[in-house]
Amino acid sequence: MAPFLGVMDVRRRVGINLKKFREERGFSQEAFADHCGLHRTYISGIERGVRNPTVLIVEKIAKALKISAAELLQEIKVSSRGE
Numbered sequence: 001m002a003p004f005l006g007v008m009d010v011r012r013r014v015g016i017n018l019k020k021f022r023e024e025r026g027f028s029q030e031a032f033a034d035h036c037g038l039h040r041t042y043i044s045g046i047e048r049g050v051r052n053p054t055v056l057i058v059e060k061i062a063k064a065l066k067i068s069a070a071e072l073l074q075e076i077k078v079s080s081r082g083e
Contacts, residue, residue, distance in 0.1 A: 008076065012049035014058065017072045019047045021065045036064045 022032050022043075029047070033040040038057070045051035046061075053061070055069070062069040 009049060010073065011046075011052055013074075013076055014053065014072050015047040015049040016076055017074065018043075018061060018065075021067060021071070022047075025065065032064070036060055 022029070025032075027035065029043050030040045033043045036043070038060070042051060046053050046057075058069050058072055062072055065072075
C-alpha cells in the first residue's frame, strides 16, 4: 500500500525532530551518539530517515534529549512561507 501524498514518512519525521532537538542542545552527532551509547552512523541514519529505530531506541534517544518519545514522533510544522 502506497503512502498518502503529503504525509511524511514517520522515519523522516523522527529524523528531522531528532536533528532539531540534538542541535538545540548543542550536541554533534558523535557527541550525542556517545551520550546515548549508540554509534554515530546509526544516529546519522536515523536523522536521514534511512534507519528504522525500534521503540526502545526511540525511548533511549528521547531520554538522552530529556523529551518524551512522543515529541520525536510529532508532526513537523512547516510554515506556508517555506521557512
